[in-house]
Amino acid sequence: MPDANVTLVQGDITEQTVDAVVNAANSSLLGGGGVDGAIHRKGGPEILAECRRLRDAQYPEGLPTGEAVATTAGRLPARWVIHTVGPVWARSEDRSELLASCYRESLRAARGLGARTVAFPAISTGVYGWPLDDGARIAVATARREGEGFDEVRFVLFDERSYGVFAAEV
């Protein structure tokens, strides 16, 4: 099988016309800053309402790090939002497997929904502090390995620096 069709754009993930956009959520599923804030702001209250229901019914303790769960995309130009919780970067512990798990589990959820195109942000590289070059390496390697069968797995990098670092990996 050929590698998944991994592509890069510099831009805003809330503007991507794809089947599924991935949210770098926090475990509460109740919204936050960064990508999470942007998705809820632009996608509207329907996403948060569904997150609340999911949390109450399935994740009263919060969505565990490295797992992924899907909701509607509300007013976004996508069909679904897949919420995943990235690991906070720690010098004292190698959490790479958890970061890879975010990409793998999000792709698994997307596949289960029948999505053909998926857009990812650079999970954990903002507030969660993951070094960008290492985060990019894990993101691209995992998307290549786990993205078989998708028409496109797109990384959406918000700023020029992130775009440049990801471009070196693709």
Ligand code: ADP
């Ligand atoms: P985390 O808590 O997982 O680190 P953040 O949302 O703080 O998540 O940041 C993850 C990455 O997403 C950062 O590189 C940040 O610059 C980027 N980002 C922030 N807003 C957007 C957006 N609207 N679209 C795409 N990427 C974004």
